[in-house]
Every structure is written in structure tokens, then in C-alpha cells.
Amino acid sequence: MEGFAIILLCSFMLSNLTLSITVETLNSTQSIRDGETIVSEGGRFELGFFTPGSSSKRYLGIWYRNISVQTVVWVANREEPLQDLSGVLKLTNQGILVLLNHEGSTVWSSNSSRPARSPVAQLLNSGNLIVKEENENNPESFFWQSFDYPSDTLLQGMKLGRNLITGLDRYLSSWRSPDDPSHGNFTYRYEVGGFPECILREGSVVQFRPGPWNGLRFSGTPELKPNSLFTFGVVFNEKEVYFSYKLRNSSTLSMLVLTHDGFWQRHKWIERTERWEVYVTVQMDNCDNYALCGSYGTCTASNFPECSCLKGFVPKFPEKWDSKLWTDGCVRKTPLNCSSDGFIKYSGVKLPDSRQSSFNYSMNLEQCKNLCKKNCSCTAYANLDIRKGGSGCLLWFVDLVDIREFTENGQEIYIRMAASELDQTESITSNKKERMRIAVICIFSIAVLILGLALVLYLWRKTCNKKPGLLTPISERSSNIKIQKEDLELPEFDLATIACATNNFWTANKLGDGGFGSVYKGILKDGQEIAVKRLSKSSSQGLYEFKNEVMHVAKLQHRNLVKLLGFCIQGDEKMLIYEFMPNKSLDFFIFDQSQSMSLDWPMRYHIINGIARGLLYLHQDSRQRIIHRDLKAGNVLLDNEMSPKISDFGLARSFGEKETTANTKKVVGTYGYMAPEYAIDGLYSIKSDVFSFGVLVLEIVSGKRNRGFCHPDHQLNLLGHAWRLFTAGDSLELISSPIRQTCNTSEVLRSIHVGLLCVQKSSEDRPNMSNVVLMLGSQGPLPQPKQPGFFSERDLVESSSSTTRHKLLSPNDYTVTLLGAR
Structure with missing residues (x-):
């Protein structure tokens, strides 16, 4: 018995004694046994075996190293705990981590889809356990990483979301209890279908959602916003959608945790008190319970009771509603009549569940409204992004669920209503309109008075001596206008x-x-x-x-x-x-070496999309279909928010609804932007503007003018150069050096691809602007472009003594007029 007690004592001491391996990496000839650990290079995190709480079972995990409270951030064998101290972690020759029990059986393993030559496992100071080739530092080339398989904790630099190409789903799952790290009842993940949303579930039941991302924050969590502690954001492109955050101070210890009882919290380590402090709990009140008020119900935390029906709606079951059983929600007072319906604007709200919605990043709010109006199944619309006055389109085609109201930082949504309900709503503001009518009458009276005074002033000016530089009015009767x-x-x-x-x-x-x-x-x-x-x-x-x-x-x-x-x-x-327009024209920025530094890629991409939407309006949505005929960088002006505005319509032409092409003997426009069929044959159409837009896109990306472009390897213009790079798979070489550090690679490549589709030689091959807008705002595959117009190489000797047509263009790219008999 005495010997047995000594064995037990030694086992206990061994379970509480850990020996740190001094190397950062584990190769295929090494192993980690219970009692040994690996420490990250910066000393922040430690990997080894641990026992949670009052449990007697052993797990392989990662925890913060230099704090007094053991805080585990990742667990490997959550569902297969070890029953004793015999666990061993090894790395195979194939680059796979395996955890073995006392029988040598595998209780947990990582995976690898590629063969390995000299694999190593390494614990980074970010808390990420990785498997890679010995000298490989590119995260894209890692065989495996623990950050792709989170437990209940989201650390700085981790991605919470989904890889849309591979299907990898990085989500959090709670511990079952403080003593049991096995998968608990709660999960928190990005769900995709319509517009992606983070969803917290208990089992299969939705408990909470923070609302769709609006460019600044999740619409249902106005209190969760970037501050002095951290910044965060959402990335959503054709490859992946994910949420991540970054701490402003690298010495701060902070993490996001999904607790075992289903709360989504940010914790911060307080050195003074040596404990974790709950910095914020995302679920703040009863209104955060998913769909508490049912469909078309809205929750206001400061009201009693919290739930009420939206304007124009009544409780579906009034007797249940009176008993505070709100989940059946509300129904319309007046059924919809598609042709006469309108929309009511609600401000300061959490947007409804958007997982079955439709979305488009390149539409504006008016286009969004028109699209919703045309579809009788559309129940509401809103902006996707609330920055810079709002952009993008989010459409709902189902009952609106999980709406709540905020006193600040809420969003706007436009909900479809029957015309009679709109009239009732408008009658509420009738007194305000009456006051406005009186104000208009007063303003009109004042205007008449001012007009009279202006007439007196005009007559007085005619009798005064002229001041230097002052224009002398001439009678309109004598003019030839x-x-x-x-x-x-x-x-x-x-x-x-x-x-x-x-x-x-x-x-x-x-x-x-x-x-x-x-x-x-x-x-x-x-x-x-x-x-x-x-x-x-x-x-x-x-x-x-x-x-x-x-x-x-x-x-x-x-x-x-x-x-x-x-x-x-x-x-x-x-x-x-x-x-x-305070920021002049686009050419002032993209073609000037010093000014181009102030125009980063997000601004350029915003400008490209804005020009596309403006052209789409001209070609499709304006009262007349209008061909601009002189779209160029100098005719795109920039407002104080660097939003583009197409200008100079002196050469524009209107098309009838059934017209597609017109012919002219007077070719007008600017060299470098004119489509081949227009410059050569005088044929113009909406596809002429599409060609000009494609040239403009390639100029914005490259920072080079199409006309006058030169390259040491060939005599092609910018279009030919871009085409040559595209066919060789080297499109990234086209990027202007000032934006290389700020560019989103997928957006740039997509813009170049769309630009080349727009400048194809044949007008029939070019997309129309509605397709261009969709291609720029979506993540789907694009058709392969054909050879651009004006692709053949130039003869420098000939161009130096070119025809009169080439001499007509001034260095400032003024518009020129070409005359010729046909």
C-alpha cells in the first residue's frame, strides 16, 4: 500500500509539472509527451496536455502562457479525451499530426491534402498551430492550421466564416461545461444562402443574429464598433466570407468567446486584478432573442411590452399577443395590390433576417426600389453598405423577421405597403404639409419682391459707368440666338x-x-x-x-x-x-504621378462602379436612351467624397426605345476612347460608350493613357498591352504602382477582365452596361474576352508624321471633330 501511494503521489506531481521544449517546431522524428510543452517564439502561447476544471480527463490544447489563470483557447481531442497521462503527439512523414493513447491508437489527427517532404509543426505567437514545409512561410501553403478548426475562442487574426471555394467552415462551438471541452449546445457561424449572416444556434434552433454587415458594423449590434481596443470587419468576395478583428495594441490580451451558456462575449485580461473582464456581451437585452416578436413585429427594449406591430400591421392572434405570446407575429391590415403598392421608410432599425434575401453591390437605392417594385413578391429593400451615403441593394422576398429598433446607429429599410396604408401614413403628416404650404407661399411672395428689386437694379446698372472687366448686356432682340x-x-x-x-x-x-x-x-x-x-x-x-x-x-x-x-x-x-466639383476631374488624379498617390484602390474601384452605374442610367433607366459619345477621364468629375459624376453632354445623342445603332457623317469624340466602328464608319450605339468605359477602366487600373502609351517591348497601345498581359496570365503587371499596396487582387483582376470585355473589337461581343454592373458587383465566372479593337502595333515612323486627323488632338485631350464624306 505504501508503494502504491508513492506511485499515486508521483503521478499527481507529474500531472502538474510541465517541461517546455525550447524549440518552436516539432519534426517527424520528435514527439510531445504529457508533461512536455511547446512555447511560441514570443512566449505568449503554450501547447501541451491539460485537465479542465474538476475533470480527471486529459486533453491536448493551447493556452495563454504567462497569466495566472489557465485559459485554454483551442482543444484538439474535444470528443476523445485521454483517460491517463500516456498521451503522445507526433508528426508523421506525411505532415499529419496524430495524438496517440497508451495503446498507441489514434484518438485525434489533423489532415493534409498534399504530400510533404520535410514537414514541421510550429506554434506561432498568434496562438495558431501550423503544419508546413520546413522553410515555408506563406500561409497559403500551410498543410494544416488550428485557426481553420476553432473551438470556442476567436483570436486576433482568426477567420470566422466560410471558404466558398473549398467549403471549409470556420465556426465556433461552445464547451459543454467549464469542466468539459466537448462540443456544447451552441454554435456561432456564418450561414450562406442569400446575404450571409452570422447565426448563433442552440442545437438547430436560432437564438441570435447580429444582423447583416453594413460596411461599418453588424446592423443589429450598434454597441459593437471599432474602438481604442480593436478594429474589425467582414470580407466578402467570390472566394470567402469571414469576420475577423485586430487589436490596436499588440500587448493587449483580448479574445472573443462563445460561452458554454450561449453568450457571445469579448474578454480582456486585467493585469491589476489578474482576471478576465467581460468587455462586452453582444446580446444585450430581451430584444436580442431571435424573432421574439414574430414576422412584421418589432422589438423596442425601452418599451413595455417590448413587442409591437409595424405600421400597417396587426397581431395575427390578438389574444396571444395580449398574453405576451408574440412569436406568431403580425399580418397586414390591407392586402397588397402589386401595381399600386408603395414603400414606407423605417429608420433606426436592425434589418430583418437576410439569409433568404437577394443582393447586388453595384445598384443604388433608386435602382433597388425599382427592382423591388417590379417584383410582386418583394417585401422590402435597403442599402447594403451605409458608408458614403449608402450603396448596394438588399431585397427581401419573404416575411420580415427579427426586427428591432435602436435609439442610434440603426439602419433604414423600405417596406412594401398597400396604397391605402400609405395614404393613412401620409395623413399623419398633413399638418406638417400645411405648414410647408404656408411657407412656400411666403417664400414665393418674397421671391416676387426680390425679382422686382432685381429689375430695378438691372435698369440702374444700364445707366452706370462700366467697370473694368464687367460685361455689357446686349438686348436679346439684337442677338442671333x-x-x-x-x-x-x-x-x-x-x-x-x-x-x-x-x-x-x-x-x-x-x-x-x-x-x-x-x-x-x-x-x-x-x-x-x-x-x-x-x-x-x-x-x-x-x-x-x-x-x-x-x-x-x-x-x-x-x-x-x-x-x-x-x-x-x-x-x-x-x-x-x-x-x-471640388476635386476636379479624374484625369487630374490618375495621370499625374504626385496626385495619383492620393487615389488608392478602394477609391478607384468606387469610381469604376460609379461610372458604370451612371452609364447604365443613361442607356437604360433615363427617360431617353442617351449615348454620351465622349466618355473619357477628363469628363468624369469628382465630388467632395471622390464619387464620380459623368459630365459634358454637348456631343450626346438620344435613341428611341427601338433604336440600336445610328450613323453620322460627323464623327466626334476623343482619340483613344472612340470605338472602332465609330471612328472608322461613323456607327455609334450604346456599345460605343461601353468601349469608352472599358478604356477608362484600364486607364484607372494602370494610371496610363491609352493614347500615347508606349512600352519598350512592343508598339501596342494600352489596350493591346493589357490584352497581351491577360493572355499570358500576367494581368497584375498592369497595376499602377501607387495602388499596389492597397489593391484587392480579385477586384483588380476582375476589373481588368471586365475592361477587356468592353473593348472587344466587335460591338456585338461587348456586354451592355447592365451586364457590366452585374459583373463588377458579383463573384461569378466571366466569359473570355476576344482581341480588343485597335490591337495592331503602331508604326512609330508613320505616327510621327501622321495625317491631319492625328494633329487635331491637343495635348490636353480636347474633344475633336472629324469631318469626312461617306
């Missing part, structure tokens, strides 16, 4: 107003010159900044182009088209007044 002002459907500005706004067209206010004439910056009396385009008497663009631009732009309303505020026709003066 043949434009009916009433046809222009735009506000008319008085010449005196514009002269005052531009300080009498002072040279310092001049923004630049173009084919139309000079452009000046001005400030109206109400403080609004404007850009004034003043027709030059020597301009090659005359009255026809002036009227053409006014007639077209007046009818266009889109966030990616420049807004025309009005015009001025007085005497010999003809001017167009636009909203002012």
Missing part, C-alpha cells in the same frame, strides 16, 4: 447674378478651358458653390452643342451624373451653371 428658353426646362440665371458670383469672371476664379470655352468657379449669395461654363466666341462648339447639352442634362437625375443647375442666355453670352 435661336433657342426658345421655355423649351429648356431649367432655371434661368440673370447675367448680373453670375457676374457677381464669379467676381466679374475674374482670372483667379478660372478653373480651366475646354472645347466649349472657359469654366469659372462662383459662389451664389446663398453660399452655394457653382461652376460656370461660358461659351467662347471662338469655340468650335456653338449653339447646337449648347442647346444639346441643356436639353439632355436637364432631364437626367442620377448621383453619378453631374447636376445642371440652370443656364444663362443674355445678349451674346451663353452659359451653363453646374454644381461645383
Whole structure:
């Protein structure tokens, strides 16, 4: 008995004694036995055998090393615990980790899909246990890593989500209890189907979801936001969707944990008290219980009772509702009638469950509304991304479930309602409208008074001596302008107003010159900044182009088209007044070596998508189908948020609904952007603009002009160069050096691919803009592009003494007009 007691005592001492192996790696000739550990190079984490809580079983795991409370962050053999201290961890010649029991049987193993030559296992200071080739440091080439198979803890740098190519699902599962690390009742994972969402389940029952990611945060967790401790975000592309976070201070110890009782919490180690503090629990109150109020019900934590029906809805079973049994939800007061339905806007809410929704990243909110309106099954729509005023489209086609209201940081959603319910809602604001009507009457009266004063001022100015530089109005009766002002459907500005706004067209206010004439910056009396385009008497663009631009732009309303505020026709003066674009034009940034540094890839990708949406509106959604005919970097202006706006419609043409192609004897446009069939044969269509857009995309990616592009290895233009790289599989070489550090490789490659599809030689092969927008915003496969137009190499000797046509283009890429008999 005495000898047996000594054996027990030794076993107990051995179970609490660990010997650290000094090397970081484990090769196929080494092993780790119970009582031995591997320590990461930075000393933060330790790998070895442990016993949780009051259990007597042994597990292989990873824990924080230098803190007083053993905190296990990963467990290997969760479902197959060892019954004694005989466990051994080995690495096979095939690069597979195996955990053996006292009988030499495998109780747990990793996996590897590739043959190994000299495999090693290593514990990184991030807490990630990896298997790799001995000298391999590329994470993409690792045979296996513990970060791909989380337990209940998400560490910095781990991905919570799914690889959409391989199907690898990185999700958390709770411990069964503090003493038992086997898979518990709760899981937290990204579920894909419609728009991906993180879902916390107890067994198969959904318990909580934080809401869809909106670019800044999950819409249902406004309290969980980047702060001084950490930053986080979601990556969603054609390859994967995942959530991850990064600590701002590398010395901070913090982790996200799915607790055994189903709470999603962030823990932070407090050195002073030597304990883990719950920094935040994501589920804050009763309203976080999934679908607490049923379909079309909304939960407000500050109300009693918490649940209520959305406007226009009533409880499905009133007697249950009165008893606080809300799960059956609400039903519409008035059935929908597809043709006359409208939408009610709800603000400050958690968006409904989106797992069965449809989404599109490249649509704007108006396009999203129109798409929902056309589909009678569509129940609601919202923006996908709330940054920069909102973008993208999220559509629901099922009953809306799990909505709650917030006092701040909620989102907006537009819910389909019957017309009669809309009328009732509008009647609530009738008093407000009456007040507005009175205000409008007052404003109109004041405007009449101001107009009278302006007339007096005008007559007074006619009698005054002219100041230097001041324009002298000439009677419109004596001018030769043949434009009916009433046809222009735009506000008319008085010449005196514009002269005052531009300080009498002072040279310092001049923004630049173009084919139309000079452009000046001005400030109206109400403080609004404007850009004034003043027709030059020597301009090659005359009255026809002036009227053409006014007639077209007046009818266009889109966030990616420049807004025309009005015009001025007085005497010999003809001017167009636009909203002012503080960041000039796109060519100012992409073709200037110093300025291009300020335009990173996310901005460029945002600009590409914005231009595409603007063209789609022109070709498809505007009242008339409009061909721009002069799309180029100089005609894309940038607002204060660097959002693109297509400008200069002096050469635009309208198409009837059934028209597809037109012919002209007057070829107008800019070299380098014109489609082959247009430049050679005078044929133009929406596919002409598509070609110009493709050129623009390749210029934005490369930072090089198509026209004038040169390369030491060949005499191709930019399109030919891009095609040559694409066919060789070297498209990444096209990327402009200022954006190499900020670029998203998949987005860049997709943009180049789409650009080459747009510049194909045959117009029939090019996609239309609706397909372009879809291709840019989706992750699906793309068709292979054919050879671009103008692909053949140039003869430098000939080009140096080229025809008159080539000499017409100025260094500033002004628009040129080519005349020729046909």
C-alpha cells in the first residue's frame, strides 16, 4: 500500500509539472509527451496536455502562457479525451499530426491534402498551430492550421466564416461545461444562402443574429464598433466570407468567446486584478432573442411590452399577443395590390433576417426600389453598405423577421405597403404639409419682391459707368440666338447674378478651358458653390452643342451624373451653371504621378462602379436612351467624397426605345476612347460608350493613357498591352504602382477582365452596361474576352508624321471633330 501511494503521489506531481521544449517546431522524428510543452517564439502561447476544471480527463490544447489563470483557447481531442497521462503527439512523414493513447491508437489527427517532404509543426505567437514545409512561410501553403478548426475562442487574426471555394467552415462551438471541452449546445457561424449572416444556434434552433454587415458594423449590434481596443470587419468576395478583428495594441490580451451558456462575449485580461473582464456581451437585452416578436413585429427594449406591430400591421392572434405570446407575429391590415403598392421608410432599425434575401453591390437605392417594385413578391429593400451615403441593394422576398429598433446607429429599410396604408401614413403628416404650404407661399411672395428689386437694379446698372472687366448686356432682340428658353426646362440665371458670383469672371476664379470655352468657379449669395461654363466666341462648339447639352442634362437625375443647375442666355453670352466639383476631374488624379498617390484602390474601384452605374442610367433607366459619345477621364468629375459624376453632354445623342445603332457623317469624340466602328464608319450605339468605359477602366487600373502609351517591348497601345498581359496570365503587371499596396487582387483582376470585355473589337461581343454592373458587383465566372479593337502595333515612323486627323488632338485631350464624306 505504501508503494502504491508513492506511485499515486508521483503521478499527481507529474500531472502538474510541465517541461517546455525550447524549440518552436516539432519534426517527424520528435514527439510531445504529457508533461512536455511547446512555447511560441514570443512566449505568449503554450501547447501541451491539460485537465479542465474538476475533470480527471486529459486533453491536448493551447493556452495563454504567462497569466495566472489557465485559459485554454483551442482543444484538439474535444470528443476523445485521454483517460491517463500516456498521451503522445507526433508528426508523421506525411505532415499529419496524430495524438496517440497508451495503446498507441489514434484518438485525434489533423489532415493534409498534399504530400510533404520535410514537414514541421510550429506554434506561432498568434496562438495558431501550423503544419508546413520546413522553410515555408506563406500561409497559403500551410498543410494544416488550428485557426481553420476553432473551438470556442476567436483570436486576433482568426477567420470566422466560410471558404466558398473549398467549403471549409470556420465556426465556433461552445464547451459543454467549464469542466468539459466537448462540443456544447451552441454554435456561432456564418450561414450562406442569400446575404450571409452570422447565426448563433442552440442545437438547430436560432437564438441570435447580429444582423447583416453594413460596411461599418453588424446592423443589429450598434454597441459593437471599432474602438481604442480593436478594429474589425467582414470580407466578402467570390472566394470567402469571414469576420475577423485586430487589436490596436499588440500587448493587449483580448479574445472573443462563445460561452458554454450561449453568450457571445469579448474578454480582456486585467493585469491589476489578474482576471478576465467581460468587455462586452453582444446580446444585450430581451430584444436580442431571435424573432421574439414574430414576422412584421418589432422589438423596442425601452418599451413595455417590448413587442409591437409595424405600421400597417396587426397581431395575427390578438389574444396571444395580449398574453405576451408574440412569436406568431403580425399580418397586414390591407392586402397588397402589386401595381399600386408603395414603400414606407423605417429608420433606426436592425434589418430583418437576410439569409433568404437577394443582393447586388453595384445598384443604388433608386435602382433597388425599382427592382423591388417590379417584383410582386418583394417585401422590402435597403442599402447594403451605409458608408458614403449608402450603396448596394438588399431585397427581401419573404416575411420580415427579427426586427428591432435602436435609439442610434440603426439602419433604414423600405417596406412594401398597400396604397391605402400609405395614404393613412401620409395623413399623419398633413399638418406638417400645411405648414410647408404656408411657407412656400411666403417664400414665393418674397421671391416676387426680390425679382422686382432685381429689375430695378438691372435698369440702374444700364445707366452706370462700366467697370473694368464687367460685361455689357446686349438686348436679346439684337442677338442671333435661336433657342426658345421655355423649351429648356431649367432655371434661368440673370447675367448680373453670375457676374457677381464669379467676381466679374475674374482670372483667379478660372478653373480651366475646354472645347466649349472657359469654366469659372462662383459662389451664389446663398453660399452655394457653382461652376460656370461660358461659351467662347471662338469655340468650335456653338449653339447646337449648347442647346444639346441643356436639353439632355436637364432631364437626367442620377448621383453619378453631374447636376445642371440652370443656364444663362443674355445678349451674346451663353452659359451653363453646374454644381461645383471640388476635386476636379479624374484625369487630374490618375495621370499625374504626385496626385495619383492620393487615389488608392478602394477609391478607384468606387469610381469604376460609379461610372458604370451612371452609364447604365443613361442607356437604360433615363427617360431617353442617351449615348454620351465622349466618355473619357477628363469628363468624369469628382465630388467632395471622390464619387464620380459623368459630365459634358454637348456631343450626346438620344435613341428611341427601338433604336440600336445610328450613323453620322460627323464623327466626334476623343482619340483613344472612340470605338472602332465609330471612328472608322461613323456607327455609334450604346456599345460605343461601353468601349469608352472599358478604356477608362484600364486607364484607372494602370494610371496610363491609352493614347500615347508606349512600352519598350512592343508598339501596342494600352489596350493591346493589357490584352497581351491577360493572355499570358500576367494581368497584375498592369497595376499602377501607387495602388499596389492597397489593391484587392480579385477586384483588380476582375476589373481588368471586365475592361477587356468592353473593348472587344466587335460591338456585338461587348456586354451592355447592365451586364457590366452585374459583373463588377458579383463573384461569378466571366466569359473570355476576344482581341480588343485597335490591337495592331503602331508604326512609330508613320505616327510621327501622321495625317491631319492625328494633329487635331491637343495635348490636353480636347474633344475633336472629324469631318469626312461617306
